[in-house]
Structures are given as structure tokens and as C-alpha cells.
Amino acid sequence: MQLYNKLSAKERAILIDEAGTDRLTLSFYKYAHIGNIQIFRNHLFIHWDTLEVLGRIYVAKEGINAQLSVPAPNFEEFKKHLDSISFLENVRLNIAREQDAKSFLKLKVKIRNKIVADGLNDTTFDVTNKGVHVDAQKFNKLIEDPNTVLVDMRNHYESEIGHFKGAVTPDVDTFRDSLDIIEEDLKDHKEDKKLVMYCTGGIRCEKASAYYKHKGFKNVFQLEGGIIEYARQVETQGLENKFLGKNFVFDHRRAERITEDVISSCHQCGKPCDTHVNCENEACHLLFIQCEECAKALERCCSTECMEINRLPDEEQKALRKGKGNSNKIFKKGRSEALKYKK
Structure with missing residues (x-):
């Protein structure tokens, strides 16, 4: 079978x-x-x-x-x-x-050990003991409250191309990193502030909401269905859209456009751009933002070095890669030193 x-x-x-x-x-x-x-x-x-x-x-x-x-x-x-x-x-x-x-x-x-990698060794909190789910309409009202702190629970390369107005967007590479940062920043407001979180589809927020409740936060909310469901509800119900730009997704599309706002820049020339690509050099495969002009000039590579490697015959490229793992640049998601205008 x-x-x-x-x-x-x-x-x-x-x-x-x-x-x-x-x-x-x-x-x-x-x-x-x-x-x-x-x-x-x-x-x-x-x-x-x-x-x-x-x-x-x-x-x-x-x-x-x-x-x-x-x-x-x-x-x-x-x-x-x-x-x-x-x-x-x-x-x-x-x-x-x-x-x-x-x-x-x-x-x-x-x-997997976990469906969302969180790096936590704390087994004393129940992931099913989640915060309050809110739909798009309630979410819009909540984030207008001055006692609300709105937090983007995604990574820097996701929020770079799109996020909610007024959201805190931690400059992190992993979900685990953001958990400690948010708790530290709000440690004095666990009872008087409303913690409202969002992510792509809701899965990271749901775990974070259970974790923060475990850590003593009294008013924890999450956007039900994440940005994906929010965009659908805004469209079908005629609500005000408080999201700007694109929603990063983890498939071959890489993003869905939510609004026409372009809030990020090409990592190579600095022009307004919100198109993520992977470097054509298979030994690199770095994820970064690249405009069409730079894509043409650098043959969809992140640097001249990668472009030169990518021009070699396939057999020569394979020989160069033999016995070597992919550079960890792939995990830096746009933080490579080769990118002049990285975030």
C-alpha cells in the first residue's frame, strides 16, 4: 500500500x-x-x-x-x-x-513533535485553552480601543509586505522569538490591556493565546481565521479593510494581495515592491523581495555571485553543491548581506 x-x-x-x-x-x-x-x-x-x-x-x-x-x-x-x-x-x-x-x-x-514549532519546553499549559476568537467586525472595533495592543504573530518577512494598521510587528525570524518579546514588552499590562493577535490563518495566534493566558494575561483575543478569513469577511460584509498590502502564504504563490498598497521595497534597488522570490541559484535559494528590473538584470538571483554560479552548466553546479547542505541564508529570509536594501 x-x-x-x-x-x-x-x-x-x-x-x-x-x-x-x-x-x-x-x-x-x-x-x-x-x-x-x-x-x-x-x-x-x-x-x-x-x-x-x-x-x-x-x-x-x-x-x-x-x-x-x-x-x-x-x-x-x-x-x-x-x-x-x-x-x-x-x-x-x-x-x-x-x-x-x-x-x-x-x-x-x-x-512532527508540534504542528507549530514554538521551541517551548513548557508542558504545563493546555493548547486547547485558547483566547477569545473574534470575527472581522469585532476585530475592527477592538483595535480602535486605546487599551488594545494589536500584535502581528508572524515573522518579519511576512509582515514586511503586509500588516494591519497600527500593529506591533516584531522583527523576528521565528514564532518562538516573538513569544518572549511580546511577554516582556507587556509584562506590566497583563490585566489592564487587551492583547489582540493575528496571523495568516489563526494557528499561531491560537497557540500564543493559550500560552499568554497561561502566563497570566487576562484579556486575550485572536482574529478568527486570521488574515485569510478577515479578507473574506471584509469583502462579503462590506466592512472597512484595516489591512495594508499582501498576505504572505506558504505555497508556490508566496502571497495573496489584500489591498493595492505596496508597503515594502525591492531588497536590491529600494524601489517599491512586494514580490517575494527565491534565488535561482539552487545552492542558495534565498527568499527575498525583487522587482522585475532587478530580476532581469540579475537573472532572478540575489547577487552577482549567485548569478555567475547559476550560469554554469547543471553538472558543474551539482559538483559545487556535492557534499554541502544549502547555505543557512535560505533561513535568513531576506537578511543576507548581499541585499543592500533588506529590512
Whole structure:
């Protein structure tokens, strides 16, 4: 029985083109106490593989975090299967605003220690003891209150291209880093301030809300469904949109545009730009912001050094990479010294 993906991304892309079927990009998460995660993982793969579901799914004892692409004709059957799992019945599905049939090209269901890496060794707090969820309308009212502190729980490269007006945007590389920073900054206001958090789809805020409640914060709120659901509600209900720019997403699209505001700059020339790319040099693959002019001049690379390497024949590039792991620049997300106008 097949329990792992066997097709390459290139092979899958060809099959998607040949099928000519619309696909839906969506995401969901759920904190829950799961017993045998290996059985649960295999159960998901077997059922979703038959439905041609693609995506990146993490399962752990604390729950599930899923980002998926589902063939539109198979969506109802996919939803039926979700509802057959007790703790996933009627789980909120965040449907992407901008659809791309190739947002995911493999089905990966992976077992993790946690569905959100938090670096915490504290097992004394319950991740299901979450803060108050608020919809877009209540969120807009809350953040107008002078006693509210609005915090972006995402990383610097995400908030750089889009964030809510007036939000605190910690200059961090990881979710774990932001937890301590926020607690330290607000340690004297655990009872008199309203802590309101948001992230892409809600999963990081939900864990953070449980953590901050555990740490003694009395008024903890999170934007239900994150930026994805907020944008949908703003559009369908005609609400004021307090978000600026793009929402970073973790698939091949890299971002969804929420408003026409461009709040970031090309990391190479400094011109207004909010397009994330990965360096074409496979040995680098750095994530950074690049405008079309710089992309043309540097052949979609982050530096002249990478451009020169990328011009070499494939066999020479492979020889240079042999025995070496990718540079840790890939994890710096736009902080490379090669970028003159990095944040």
C-alpha cells in the first residue's frame, strides 16, 4: 500500500495540466489531543491520495496543520471525509482568495513533535485553552480601543509586505522569538490591556493565546481565521479593510494581495515592491523581495555571485553543491548581506 508521494513536482505539474481540472487551495488547523499519530497520519494519506489531494500537512499529538490543494470536483468528498473525523467535523476551511492549480505539487503528510514549532519546553499549559476568537467586525472595533495592543504573530518577512494598521510587528525570524518579546514588552499590562493577535490563518495566534493566558494575561483575543478569513469577511460584509498590502502564504504563490498598497521595497534597488522570490541559484535559494528590473538584470538571483554560479552548466553546479547542505541564508529570509536594501 502506497503511503508516501512517489511523483516528482515536474511529473505532477504535467498531470495537472493534462487533467485541466480546477483546483481549490485551502488550509485548516485544529488543536486536539491525538492518540496514535502514526495511524492517523496513514489514514489521512490513504484517503487523500485517492482524492488527488496535494499539500503539506503536519500532524502531532497536539493536532493537525494542513495546507492543501484539492481538485474542485472532489471537494465534497474531501469535506465528507473531514467530517467523518470527530474532532475535524465542521472545521473551518480557509479558502484562498487567489487560486492556482499548482500551489502544491506533492502530497506530504508528516509527523512532527508540534504542528507549530514554538521551541517551548513548557508542558504545563493546555493548547486547547485558547483566547477569545473574534470575527472581522469585532476585530475592527477592538483595535480602535486605546487599551488594545494589536500584535502581528508572524515573522518579519511576512509582515514586511503586509500588516494591519497600527500593529506591533516584531522583527523576528521565528514564532518562538516573538513569544518572549511580546511577554516582556507587556509584562506590566497583563490585566489592564487587551492583547489582540493575528496571523495568516489563526494557528499561531491560537497557540500564543493559550500560552499568554497561561502566563497570566487576562484579556486575550485572536482574529478568527486570521488574515485569510478577515479578507473574506471584509469583502462579503462590506466592512472597512484595516489591512495594508499582501498576505504572505506558504505555497508556490508566496502571497495573496489584500489591498493595492505596496508597503515594502525591492531588497536590491529600494524601489517599491512586494514580490517575494527565491534565488535561482539552487545552492542558495534565498527568499527575498525583487522587482522585475532587478530580476532581469540579475537573472532572478540575489547577487552577482549567485548569478555567475547559476550560469554554469547543471553538472558543474551539482559538483559545487556535492557534499554541502544549502547555505543557512535560505533561513535568513531576506537578511543576507548581499541585499543592500533588506529590512
